[in-house]
Amino acid sequence: MPGRLIDLASLFGPLGEAKGIGLAVSGGADSLALMLLAARWRDATLAAPPLFVYSVDHGLRAEAAGEVAFVLAEAAKLGLPARALRWEGEKPVTGVSEAARSARYRLIGDAMRRDGADVLVTAHHLDDQAETVLMRLAHGSGLAGLRGMAALAEVEGVTVARPLLGISRAELAALVVEAGLSPVADPSNADPHYERIRWRQAMPQLAALGLDAGRLALFAARAGEAHEAIAQIAEATIARHAQPLADGLSLPANELAGLPRAVLVEVLGRLLEQVGGAGKRRQLAQIELLALRLQDGAALKRTSLHRSMVESDGVTLSVRREPGRSRRVSPSAGN
DSSP: OHHHHSOHHHHHGGGTTOSOEEEEOOSSHHHHHHHHHHHHHHHHSTTOOOEEEEEEEOSSSTTHHHHHHHHHHHHHHTTOOEEEEEOOSOOOSSOHHHHHHHHHHHHHHHHHHHHTOOEEEOOOOHHHHHHHHHHHHHTTOOHHHHTOSOSEEEETTEEEEOTTTTSOHHHHHHHHHHTTOOOOOOGGGGOTTSHHHHHHHHHHHHHHTTOOHHHHHHHHHHHHHHHHHHHHHHHHHHHHHOEEETTEEEEEHHHHHTSOHHHHHHHHHHHHHHHHOOOSOOOHHHHHHHHHHHHTTOOEEEEEETTEEEEEOSSEEEEEEOTTOOOOOOTTTTO
């Protein structure tokens, strides 16, 4: 049976030191499987952290309230305390998915603080990882993005664990069937209006050519290893050569020009994050262009990127905060 082949200790064991574990459960097959597996792990584990189920009604579909009630009823059968959460107020006309995601993490984060839980577990699985890698590849992501979803991450201020990234959607669905449950069906999960769904629908064709979810997840793992190696060299380069400025950092341009291109791009990205405080590097192409010009020995006119001003006279590269920004430079820089 699929559920009996899954090593619960390897999935949830790393979370054993948590004060409390939240489970994000929508009522779909994936999250129901997560709830079942977590409950089995709790039952088989001495002194397991308390588990809490959170189910969110985003107020976008009439059926959602009933789906949340279904989740709470199934959680009660497993002896799991559960909370129904609802996104109240007016909803945006555009960007609804992103706004709903932010609201979901905000609501769950607030509930976790009330319950004393410090880790939220989601049901992201192997197929989700494959779809994420394909989307990021199509968007031109670098190695950092091609790592896919991390097993442990900070999302909207919430510590999120994804223990099911090595388990397929089919395995989780079979486990739910085995348990005699009928998962809810969210129509958005079959709506090709969403990019993720279009990739999901294309996956069988890609798998027939040998590019299945497992291969894509393996690629993501290898991309992660490569990124980690590059990141370590970049971090050491900054620590060795960066000098603090009143409003930023400077580095010798010749040292940067001698770096491998991938390392230089990572160095520049980290400098921009430290000085400007920007999060995701959404301007990778511009950073790559800066790296190319530095390696060509060209002077750089003052350029605005990631809340920072970047310029080089061919001898020194300086990265300064944009005027009016209050971001403090990381104290580790230039040590």
